[in-house]
Amino acid sequence: MANTTESNLPGDDVLEEPVPAMQQLLDNPFLLLFIGIAVPTVLYTIWGVMEIVNLPIAK
Amino acid sequence: MAVNRNFRTCPTTGLVFHEPAEKLMRWNAVVAVVALLVGGVLAIGVLLTRWQAVHLLQADLFYQFLTAHGLNMLVFWIIFFEMAILYFASSTLLRCRLATPALAWAGFWLMVVGALLNNYAVLRGDSSVMFTSYAPMGAHPTFYAGLILFAVGALIACFVFFGTLVVAKAERTYHGSVPLVTFGAITAAIIAVFTIATGAIILIPTLLWSLGLIEHIDSLMYRTIWWGFGHSSQQINVAAHVSVWYAGAAVVFGAKPMSEKVSRTAFLLYIFFLQLASAHHLLADPGLTSNWKIFNTSYAMYLAVLASMVHGLTVPGSIEVAQRLKGYNNGLFEWLRRAPWGNAPFVAVFISIVGFGFLGGISGVMMGTEQLNLIIHNTLYVPGHFHATVVIGTTLAFMGLTYFLIPVLFRRKVAFGNMATWQAYIFGISMSGFSVFMMGAGTLGAPRRHWDISFAGNPFGYEFPATAWLMIALMGIFGVGALVGGAMYLAITVYSVFLGEKIQTPDFATVSAKRGMAPAPQPVAVGATGHGAGVGAWGMVAPGTFVLALVFLTSFVLYYFVNWKYLSTVWPLK
Ligand code: HEM
Numbered sequence: 001m002a003n004t005t006e007s008n009l010p011g012d013d014v015l016e017e018p019v020p021a022m023q024q025l026l027d028n029p030f031l032l033l034f035i036g037i038a039v040p041t042v043l044y045t046i047w048g049v050m051e052i053v054n055l056p057i058a059k
Numbered sequence: 060m061a062v063n064r065n066f067r068t069c070p071t072t073g074l075v076f077h078e079p080a081e082k083l084m085r086w087n088a089v090v091a092v093v094a095l096l097v098g099g100v101l102a103i104g105v106l107l108t109r110w111q112a113v114h115l116l117q118a119d120l121f122y123q124f125l126t127a128h129g130l131n132m133l134v135f136w137i138i139f140f141e142m143a144i145l146y147f148a149s150s151t152l153l154r155c156r157l158a159t160p161a162l163a164w165a166g167f168w169l170m171v172v173g174a175l176l177n178n179y180a181v182l183r184g185d186s187s188v189m190f191t192s193y194a195p196m197g198a199h200p201t202f203y204a205g206l207i208l209f210a211v212g213a214l215i216a217c218f219v220f221f222g223t224l225v226v227a228k229a230e231r232t233y234h235g236s237v238p239l240v241t242f243g244a245i246t247a248a249i250i251a252v253f254t255i256a257t258g259a260i261i262l263i264p265t266l267l268w269s270l271g272l273i274e275h276i277d278s279l280m281y282r283t284i285w286w287g288f289g290h291s292s293q294q295i296n297v298a299a300h301v302s303v304w305y306a307g308a309a310v311v312f313g314a315k316p317m318s319e320k321v322s323r324t325a326f327l328l329y330i331f332f333l334q335l336a337s338a339h340h341l342l343a344d345p346g347l348t349s350n351w352k353i354f355n356t357s358y359a360m361y362l363a364v365l366a367s368m369v370h371g372l373t374v375p376g377s378i379e380v381a382q383r384l385k386g387y388n389n390g391l392f393e394w395l396r397r398a399p400w401g402n403a404p405f406v407a408v409f410i411s412i413v414g415f416g417f418l419g420g421i422s423g424v425m426m427g428t429e430q431l432n433l434i435i436h437n438t439l440y441v442p443g444h445f446h447a448t449v450v451i452g453t454t455l456a457f458m459g460l461t462y463f464l465i466p467v468l469f470r471r472k473v474a475f476g477n478m479a480t481w482q483a484y485i486f487g488i489s490m491s492g493f494s495v496f497m498m499g500a501g502t503l504g505a506p507r508r509h510w511d512i513s514f515a516g517n518p519f520g521y522e523f524p525a526t527a528w529l530m531i532a533l534m535g536i537f538g539v540g541a542l543v544g545g546a547m548y549l550a551i552t553v554y555s556v557f558l559g560e561k562i563q564t565p566d567f568a569t570v571s572a573k574r575g576m577a578p579a580p581q582p583v584a585v586g587a588t589g590h591g592a593g594v595g596a597w598g599m600v601a602p603g604t605f606v607l608a609l610v611f612l613t614s615f616v617l618y619y620f621v622n623w624k625y626l627s628t629v630w631p632l633k
């Protein structure tokens with residue numbers, strides 16, 4: 001099973017060149033998970049709820 | 060507890076299946092198809108009632124059917140199928156054991172119980188509140204309880220998915236970055252976590268309210284948070300079916316993404332912006348400011364739309380490159396003419412891309428514009444739009460994937476010869492007609508979720524233009540075609556899975572890898588970047604796709620413009 005003949009795939013520990021920042025972001029699912037929850041929570045949910053809460057109550 | 064490390068390698072595709080993951084994929088897919096069957100039977104009643112010439116069901120029954128149709132299709136069919144995709148994209152594509160299969164089964168059964176409970180509530184007859192269940196319209200507590208259980212189950216499945224990513228990394232079953240299809244599934248799972256958490260935030264208080272434990276649910280608050288759940292769940296579908304497109308191009312053509320970087324960045328735009336578009340459901344609601352509405356729909360949504368256009372271009376583009384490399388390099392469109400028009404997964408994915416883009420995408424941008432939304436708000440245009448996205452886009456892509464998975468997962472031949480290909484054409488074309496005419500009727504003002512637009516026997520009526528009636532009749536005819544196509548899918552799938560001809564694999568064996576040692580990694584088919592060297596025309600590798608993109612943009616701009624003109628006649632400003 002030692003099928004290690006495939007080329008141009010660097011092994012995990014032999015880093016030939018530094019990984020670009022963008023790729024580091026794309027390779028980190030938990031950072032992406034955080035962003036994917038934080039962005040809509042702030043811009044959609046919290047902002048929207050604040051607007052509703054601040055509506056004056058009709059008398 | 061011993062970890063099950065039994066793997067099987069599919070003899071036809073070389074894909075590697077972890078035993079528990081494979082079983083979970085099968086069960087999720089089977090339950091999904093059952094939900095599609097239920098939703099499809101209900102669609103008969105809904106369609107034949109909206110088709111005014113038939114007007115089949117009584118009012119009560121119509122709304123009951125409509126509620127159950129929406130839930131079984133939009134929620135249960137699609138999400139069960141997506142769970143199978145998540146397990147496939149993690150365990151199989153990363154050649155990795157599934158993390159915590161026992162937990163995954165717990166999630167699965169929670170979803171099953173939740174779906175049954177919710178259907179029970181609707182069946183009782185006192186919960187015909189539509190899938191949106193807007194408070195203060197109340198349903199039986201089991202309605203909300205069922206949805207909550209289902210959501211918790213799906214959340215567990217998402218965590219099993221993320222756990223599997225961790226295992227794959229720790230056990231080094233892949234090198235470098237995950238394959239693009241897995242990245243798309245990560246996008247879907249991230250959106251799913253936000254979606255489900257939001258659903259819980261609104262449905263739990265609503266359950267307590269239905270039990271009398273909470274006094275009051277504010278209707279605007281409900282709608283705002285509910286749509287964070289209701290709309291975002293559609294974005295799980297988009298991320299999932301786009302992944303299926305990429306997988307389809309790879310499987311059918313051996314196509315490699317034109318640029319991994321561009322495709323992944325497009326998925327990243329989804330993660331950032333797609334869920335904000337939830338606000339388009341509230342464009343006509345008072346109370347929320349235009350700042351909030353326009354920021355969330357226009358600015359943010361256009362970035363997500365841009366991402367969809369990138370996917371809509373790179374997938375056909377990669378197919379074009381692959382075809383040109385095979386020698387179909389003449390002119391602009393030889394690659395397309397010589398595409399495998401008799402291959403069911405291809406046809407399904409192709410119609411899915413075109414229908415999603417031209418019908419679902421263009422109409423979605425139009426109706427997501429605050430001012431233009433006034434033209435079509437709460438009309439049949441809305442279900443017309445989403446039958447283009449969620450049925451032609453998502454459902455048809457999943458149908459195509461099914462035809463690929465039946466031999467792979469169930470090791471049976473797809474039954475009835477060419478019927479699968481015909482199914483994709485009939486379903487795709489009928490659904491396109493159905494959506495277009497539904498949108499046509501909506502543009503002329505015919506309302507959605509309306510039992511009788513003739514207002515027979517009512518003191519106050521309204522005369523819809525004759526063209527609207529014609530559109531509804533055409534919608535009915537094409538809808539029947541879509542029902543036939545749906546029935547064909549069910550017949551083929553159920554027959555193949557249970558009675559289809561078995562694929563004999565004499566050298567079949569499950570491989571048991573030793574603890575801590577996963578199978579040797581191999582480059583996954585869709586993992587590498589590639590450029591078509593020496594093919595193309597006009598200095599482009601995919602000029603045909605470029606021309607198609609220009610056609611798309613022209614239609615887009617024209618349609619958008621026409622609607623602004625139309626707006627000025629519908630709501631004249633004096
Ligand atoms: C043969 C297939 C289908 C036909 C003929 C059909 C037909 C219809 C019709 C006539 C309506 C009623 C529109 C209204 O009165 O407002 C409707 C609603 C709906 N359909 Fe379908 N449909 C089909 C498949 C699907 C599928 C596959 C999905 C989802 C994946 C789906 C999701 C929905 C949803 C979410 C609604 C809205 C329910 C509501 O307003 O609460 N349908 N469908």
Ligand SMILES: [Cu+2]
Nearest residue numbers: 290293337340
């Ligand atoms: Cu939406």
